[in-house]
Amino acid sequence: MPTAAAIAAGPLLDVENLRVDFPVRRGLVFARQVGAISAVAGVSLHVHPGETLSVVGESGCGKSTLARAIMGLITPTAGHVRFRSAELAGLSPAAMRPYRRRIQLVFQNPYACLNPRMTALENIAEPLRMLALNHAERRERALRAMEQVQLLPEQADRYPFAFSGGQRQRIGIARALAVEPEIMILDEPVSALDVSVQAGVLNLLKDIQQRTGIAYIFIAHNLAVIRHMSDRVAVMYLGRIVESAARDQLYRAPAHPYTQALLSAAPIPDPAREQARQRIVLTGDVPNPADRPTGCGFRTRCFRASALCAEQDPPARQLAPGHTVCCHHPS
Amino acid sequence: MSQPLLDIRGLAVTIPTRDGERAAVSNVDFTVDRGEVVGLVGESGSGKSLSMLAVMGLLPRQLHVSGSIRFDGVEICGAPERRMRSLRGRRIAMVFQDPMTALNPVKTIGAQITETIRLHNPTLSRAEVKARALALLEIVAIPAPERRFEQYPHEFSGGMRQRVVIAIAIANDPDLLIADEPTTALDVTIQAQIMEIFARLREERGMAVVLITHDLGLVAGLADRMSVLYAGRVAERGPVGPVFAAPRHPYTAGLLAAVPSIDDVAERLYAIPGTPPSLGDRPEACTFAPRCDFAVPLCRTSEPALTRVGSALVACHRAGELSLSDLPRKGT
Numbered sequence: 001m002p003t004a005a006a007i008a009a010g011p012l013l014d015v016e017n018l019r020v021d022f023p024v025r026r027g028l029v030f031a032r033q034v035g036a037i038s039a040v041a042g043v044s045l046h047v048h049p050g051e052t053l054s055v056v057g058e059s060g061c062g063k064s065t066l067a068r069a070i071m072g073l074i075t076p077t078a079g080h081v082r083f084r085s086a087e088l089a090g091l092s093p094a095a096m097r098p099y100r101r102r103i104q105l106v107f108q109n110p111y112a113c114l115n116p117r118m119t120a121l122e123n124i125a126e127p128l129r130m131l132a133l134n135h136a137e138r139r140e141r142a143l144r145a146m147e148q149v150q151l152l153p154e155q156a157d158r159y160p161f162a163f164s165g166g167q168r169q170r171i172g173i174a175r176a177l178a179v180e181p182e183i184m185i186l187d188e189p190v191s192a193l194d195v196s197v198q199a200g201v202l203n204l205l206k207d208i209q210q211r212t213g214i215a216y217i218f219i220a221h222n223l224a225v226i227r228h229m230s231d232r233v234a235v236m237y238l239g240r241i242v243e244s245a246a247r248d249q250l251y252r253a254p255a256h257p258y259t260q261a262l263l264s265a266a267p268i269p270d271p272a273r274e275q276a277r278q279r280i281v282l283t284g285d286v287p288n289p290a291d292r293p294t295g296c297g298f299r300t301r302c303f304r305a306s307a308l309c310a311e312q313d314p315p316a317r318q319l320a321p322g323h324t325v326c327c328h329h330p331s
Numbered sequence: 332m333s334q335p336l337l338d339i340r341g342l343a344v345t346i347p348t349r350d351g352e353r354a355a356v357s358n359v360d361f362t363v364d365r366g367e368v369v370g371l372v373g374e375s376g377s378g379k380s381l382s383m384l385a386v387m388g389l390l391p392r393q394l395h396v397s398g399s400i401r402f403d404g405v406e407i408c409g410a411p412e413r414r415m416r417s418l419r420g421r422r423i424a425m426v427f428q429d430p431m432t433a434l435n436p437v438k439t440i441g442a443q444i445t446e447t448i449r450l451h452n453p454t455l456s457r458a459e460v461k462a463r464a465l466a467l468l469e470i471v472a473i474p475a476p477e478r479r480f481e482q483y484p485h486e487f488s489g490g491m492r493q494r495v496v497i498a499i500a501i502a503n504d505p506d507l508l509i510a511d512e513p514t515t516a517l518d519v520t521i522q523a524q525i526m527e528i529f530a531r532l533r534e535e536r537g538m539a540v541v542l543i544t545h546d547l548g549l550v551a552g553l554a555d556r557m558s559v560l561y562a563g564r565v566a567e568r569g570p571v572g573p574v575f576a577a578p579r580h581p582y583t584a585g586l587l588a589a590v591p592s593i594d595d596v597a598e599r600l601y602a603i604p605g606t607p608p609s610l611g612d613r614p615e616a617c618t619f620a621p622r623c624d625f626a627v628p629l630c631r632t633s634e635p636a637l638t639r640v641g642s643a644l645v646a647c648h649r650a651g652e653l654s655l656s657d658l659p660r661k662g663t
Contacts, residue, residue, distance in 0.1 A: 058518035059489075164606040194374040195545055199589035200602035221519065228591035228600065251594070265523035266593055267548025271571045274552040281527055282520045284474075285488045301520075 002048040011046035018043045018079035037290045039065040041239035052216040054226040057236035072096045104176035108188035110168035114160040121156035124175045145178040166197035183215040223266045238297040245323035255330035304329045335362040342398035353610045356563045366537040370550030373560035388415035421451045424500035428512040430492035434484040441480035447502040467498040490521035511543045562618035569643025579645040584655035601658040
């Protein structure tokens with residue numbers, strides 16, 4: 001939870017109208033651009049210090065591309081990424097470097113992002129090379145990061161293969177924490193883990209936030225996990241944020257039909273409630289972003305779609321303070 | 332009571348390793364009645380897929396299977412491949428997690444469905460086979476089946492592919508469908524569609540389903556009974572309602588408490604300490620004892636047998652005496 005003072009001081013990260021278009025090329029020798037896929041089609045969001053903003057959406061909705069564009073790993077086509085008022089969008093890699101330390105990214109697959117030929121400690125210490133630290137200082141900071149994620153010092157010299165999935169994700173988190181970032185973007189950090197191990201990593205992330213006041217952008221598809229982790233939630237569909245609100249508001253009074261469908265489709269581990277609930281089952285699949293429907297992107301699967309939805313892209317409207325929805329027929 | 336459709340007794344699967352034979356599944360009892368949905372729950376490595384592959388006779392030859400697997404009253408454990416072939420796809424079918432690898436990328440969807448129908452019905456005419464294939468695509472709710480029939484798997488989305496895989500699995504109206512994490516690779520809204528198809532198959536065709544999953548929510552929504560596997564053994568089994576309402580095994584209770592809830596917010600989740608044991612170092616006694624908050628010395632010396640507690644069978648020395656409804660939300 002961010003403090004009142006933190007909110008008054010303005011957002012830590014402010015993303016405005018961010019777009020990422022990927023060109024579609026045809027032809028082998030004389031390749032020409034025949035179109036563009038908007039993976040991120042105008043996204044605005046902000047995060048305050050100490051706050052967790054979750055981004056929920058299904059595969060292909062653009063949530064990972066959004067994370068990479070914020071990090072500057074993909075150059076956005078248009079829009080702004082401001083970190084403490086400094087513009088990051090379009091910065092050269094060299095100009096971006098000082099900010100890299102302050103914004104860190106943790107990936108879904110904890111095995112793929114660790115170097116298998118480096119020990120746990122070397123993996124964690126590697127990003128510290130960009131700071132002016134000597135070997136002993138790097139080692140000391142990496143050990144401290146290990147301790148923060150509850151790995152034991154005697155595990156420092158083991159290689160990634162010797163760790164379980166949950167422990168590897170802890171190494172991934174320690175590696176991001178070692179440089180003492182102000183914000184961490186977590187891209188599906190627990191979805192590759194077994195249920196019994198997931199809970200430990202989620203608890204750990206909450207503890208770290210409470211202790212350090214770090215802000216998170218938590219990207220996931222599991223609505224129960226998101227409810228547990230977030231202060232605010234943004235729902236993404238086909239490259240856009242279709243609804244965003246404070247957590248309890250969103251879960252209590254979802255207004256966008258897509259949010260409602262997502263909530264009603266999430267399985268609940270309680271047989272009595274499962275049998276009693278009325279489910280909204282959406283028909284069809286997410287449209288191809290290269291072939292976006294006219295008007296509202298969700299109308300092809302929407303149970304409330306009207307003629308208006310095919311003609312006009314619904315603008316964002318505010319239902320309550322902090323609760324915005326892009327829908328012609330919110331309820 | 333009539334005899335169960337599938338009756339597994341004392342199933343064991345051992346895997347040869349450099350250090351000798353290791354039991355990946357040991358002493359598993361499991362039954363499925365006609366038209367019943369049974370959830371098989373466990374984490375990766377718990378042996379849930381291996382046990383069902385043993386039923387299908389699809390395990391690699393190096394793995395050693397023992398125990399009894401009776402399907403419709405007939406012993407099929409160790410049955411010759413020819414017998415298994417006449418059962419597979421006709422009376423027992425299986426759906427796997429990844430629909431892309433289950434389909435042949437260079438054959439049309441139509442060819443793959445008709446192949447399965449023809450294999451077990453050599454006397455049907457071409458037109459009859461095609462009509463049946465189209466009907467199957469309709470059952471699994473694929474729009475425009477005529478057009479889809481001629482298309483290749485790459486032209487289908489993940490959810491659509493999984494429907495095709497299900498259509499192939501149910502092509503010959505099997506008595507038992509084994510679904511191994513059928514929706515794990517799919518999105519929530521697509522998952523809801525697939526689960527609806529399973530519910531309909533059971534209702535309209537009386538098909539029995541074994542749902543292998545790690546998602547307790549799916550089991551709660553579809554299954555009548557459930558078995559919880561841990562490290563190759565049954566920890567707890569019983570009717571879904573009572574097991575969810577009052578789990579008797581600390582592992583089942585831990586799993587339930589570890590999942591965040593979608594409609595209320597706990598500050599902390601219960602985290603089961605440690606990680607599941609690897610195949611090489613499974614404890615002799617209770618396999619869960621090293622991670623159990625309630626273990627007593629007995630748990631480290633003797634293996635608990637499955638005993639009846641209420642309506643469930645539980646493999647825990649302390650099953651009767653523990654109150655597991657309020658696990659401590661501590662530790663990370």
